[in-house]
Amino acid sequence: MIDDPVRVARAYLSRVAEPPAPALAAFVAEHGPVRAARLVRDGMVPTDVDRQTSARRARDRAEEDLRQMAAQGGRLVIPEDDEWPDWPFQALTMAAARRLRCGLAPLALWVRGKGNLAESTDRAVAVVGSRSASGYGLHVAAEFGYGLAEAGMTVVSGAAYGIDGAAHRGALAAGGSTIAVLACGVDVAYPAGHERLLAEILEQGLVISEYPPNHSPARHRFLTRNRLIAALGDGTVVVEAGRRSGAKNTAATTSALGRVLMAVPGPVTSSSSSGCNELLRAGDAVPVTSVAEVVESVGRLGFDLVEATGNRDVPPQGDAMRVLEALDPMFPVPTRAVAVESGVELARVEALLPELEAIGAAERIDMGWKRTPEGTWRGDT
Amino acid sequence: MIDDPVRVARAYLSRVAEPPAPALAAFVAEHGPVRAARLVRDGMVPTDVDRQTSARRARDRAEEDLRQMAAQGGRLVIPEDDEWPDWPFQALTMAAARRLRCGLAPLALWVRGKGNLAESTDRAVAVVGSRSASGYGLHVAAEFGYGLAEAGMTVVSGAAYGIDGAAHRGALAAGGSTIAVLACGVDVAYPAGHERLLAEILEQGLVISEYPPNHSPARHRFLTRNRLIAALGDGTVVVEAGRRSGAKNTAATTSALGRVLMAVPGPVTSSSSSGCNELLRAGDAVPVTSVAEVVESVGRLGFDLVEATGNRDVPPQGDAMRVLEALDPMFPVPTRAVAVESGVELARVEALLPELEAIGAAERIDMGWKRTPEGTWRGDT
Numbered sequence: 001m002i003d004d005p006v007r008v009a010r011a012y013l014s015r016v017a018e019p020p021a022p023a024l025a026a027f028v029a030e031h032g033p034v035r036a037a038r039l040v041r042d043g044m045v046p047t048d049v050d051r052q053t054s055a056r057r058a059r060d061r062a063e064e065d066l067r068q069m070a071a072q073g074g075r076l077v078i079p080e081d082d083e084w085p086d087w088p089f090q091a092l093t094m095a096a097a098r099r100l101r102c103g104l105a106p107l108a109l110w111v112r113g114k115g116n117l118a119e120s121t122d123r124a125v126a127v128v129g130s131r132s133a134s135g136y137g138l139h140v141a142a143e144f145g146y147g148l149a150e151a152g153m154t155v156v157s158g159a160a161y162g163i164d165g166a167a168h169r170g171a172l173a174a175g176g177s178t179i180a181v182l183a184c185g186v187d188v189a190y191p192a193g194h195e196r197l198l199a200e201i202l203e204q205g206l207v208i209s210e211y212p213p214n215h216s217p218a219r220h221r222f223l224t225r226n227r228l229i230a231a232l233g234d235g236t237v238v239v240e241a242g243r244r245s246g247a248k249n250t251a252a253t254t255s256a257l258g259r260v261l262m263a264v265p266g267p268v269t270s271s272s273s274s275g276c277n278e279l280l281r282a283g284d285a286v287p288v289t290s291v292a293e294v295v296e297s298v299g300r301l302g303f304d305l306v307e308a309t310g311n312r313d314v315p316p317q318g319d320a321m322r323v324l325e326a327l328d329p330m331f332p333v334p335t336r337a338v339a340v341e342s343g344v345e346l347a348r349v350e351a352l353l354p355e356l357e358a359i360g361a362a363e364r365i366d367m368g369w370k371r372t373p374e375g376t377w378r379g380d381t
Numbered sequence: 382m383i384d385d386p387v388r389v390a391r392a393y394l395s396r397v398a399e400p401p402a403p404a405l406a407a408f409v410a411e412h413g414p415v416r417a418a419r420l421v422r423d424g425m426v427p428t429d430v431d432r433q434t435s436a437r438r439a440r441d442r443a444e445e446d447l448r449q450m451a452a453q454g455g456r457l458v459i460p461e462d463d464e465w466p467d468w469p470f471q472a473l474t475m476a477a478a479r480r481l482r483c484g485l486a487p488l489a490l491w492v493r494g495k496g497n498l499a500e501s502t503d504r505a506v507a508v509v510g511s512r513s514a515s516g517y518g519l520h521v522a523a524e525f526g527y528g529l530a531e532a533g534m535t536v537v538s539g540a541a542y543g544i545d546g547a548a549h550r551g552a553l554a555a556g557g558s559t560i561a562v563l564a565c566g567v568d569v570a571y572p573a574g575h576e577r578l579l580a581e582i583l584e585q586g587l588v589i590s591e592y593p594p595n596h597s598p599a600r601h602r603f604l605t606r607n608r609l610i611a612a613l614g615d616g617t618v619v620v621e622a623g624r625r626s627g628a629k630n631t632a633a634t635t636s637a638l639g640r641v642l643m644a645v646p647g648p649v650t651s652s653s654s655s656g657c658n659e660l661l662r663a664g665d666a667v668p669v670t671s672v673a674e675v676v677e678s679v680g681r682l683g684f685d686l687v688e689a690t691g692n693r694d695v696p697p698q699g700d701a702m703r704v705l706e707a708l709d710p711m712f713p714v715p716t717r718a719v720a721v722e723s724g725v726e727l728a729r730v731e732a733l734l735p736e737l738e739a740i741g742a743a744e745r746i747d748m749g750w751k752r753t754p755e756g757t758w759r760g761d762t
Binding site for chain 2: 136139140264265266267268269273274276277278280281286287288289290293
């Protein structure tokens, strides 16, 4: 790993600024990681980048970090790797373009555990909720974790006490895949009481973080981390959340990224469920009462489309089909007009169009989007 | 009561056919109750009316029924009375015009108890749910019954075991008004275990039925009765319902009548809540977690409108205002076009337009509806 100058550069960059650092990210995009790292180290950067990097630029622990990670069976996954979750992070890049606070893909990810990160996030659902969960919440989180893993989905969560832990444990019990996204270094056992759970996740799934080794957690880092949880899932299930739970931050980010937000209804007499019931009443989240409903809600675009196009008797369903039908085969339609025409929220349209492009159903032309012949096959019947 | 030929005629008609009897209702509307009753008694009726009345037409117990009711402190309320709930039943008449099964106002109502029926249903909410309720459901039903009564709303329900009983009891405990709509005669104590509850309701509220005295309950009568519960409330709250609960019938009728359907979210692990959670997931019901949310959801058209028009800083809210804004002050707009323009469901538009007319904000012209100067005041700013 130390032989790869790009990886060494990104290891340095991952420690030099506190994420999210939009100026540094733009600087890296402009100059490439190796040159950007050298310029940062030499202080030859514009003011906004300097502001984000000056405090730590002299502290170059890149090779040491990479060596330590390797010794712990870990690695640094970078955007240049096949393993990089390109697809899930597109939503972050798009959100950054819209200047949303939750935007910005990480510069690199520190990863420990078994399996390929890109493959693990190919079909994934985030399961989140309060630390101070009720017996009901813990039960549902474990059931959902188990059932989603059984259904072949990776369970993404934050390794916190309460709902997070129960979801991870459920997935592990099913022998499935799970990803813990930390707000500290992947070598830091936090929370302390979950040291053993984190060790178990390493055996069967992945523990990841954009923070370098040894970094300790901090309040703002949980919020920054939440955007990765929301981005890595095809949707987020809020199992139980009080009115002020941090899970509501992940929920808001999920919607902002155009991902499917789901909430588990709970007793109106339970303050642990008040956040979920509030999301439902506001119409911000889809209620889900079973694993089957979660799978149905997140759907799977490529798969759904094949199903829909392959069987003309089944009417097209879901946001993706509505977006597709809002496109014209001849004239490019601007994204905002697609949202109006389809009745699907703009953020979700912005997330779906590139997915439709990836499966060959839509293509971007100038300032708008067209339906391709593949997308037209079902769309016009 | 026996001196009034119209009341005697309607007493006879209320027993001669099994409700809902659309052919008989149309016959009464055409000939008036007195002449219709005579013609039915003499068998001088068209085939469809004959089919609905031939089995019972010889059995004239009208005066006896009225005398017995009076002896029990009851009465027959008829459409010709001021006390008739004209307003709530308009939705039934409109549903009948659309040939919906749940349509058709009753020919008369047998009523026992305190208070004026029209006044009691001026601000009312139906609270329904399973007979086999959980402790959670019973608790919420009682709380809602109490809170709604405290908020000055009449609690309408079916006096069944479980949720119904808890809702009535909650309203009684708050010293409020409650109406039990029975699927049998109002002198029949059904269910037997609720004999005392029914007696308490008589002291403080009303027990009503479209079935004549001594009539026993039957399965199909509960379904027929449910439409009255749905019609008498400004909205219906389903507190707890299994997947096959009769409350789901009342729920469907509520939506068909254009009333607000609400459901209380419950644990996804509880089969008693599965019907409610299903209504929420399908988007058929609005989730409500508190009395305040119920009151907010049913709103109150006249009141809301005054609020909205009285304060220009507050943007208009709710379906009524959307409907009002879809009207033009100059050109009548057909009902269907109002639905398209406002984005409010047709059934709800059909329920709201006459309400807007009643408060002087809209008027019916030929085949469409116009906004009046009163309705225009706020509508055009």
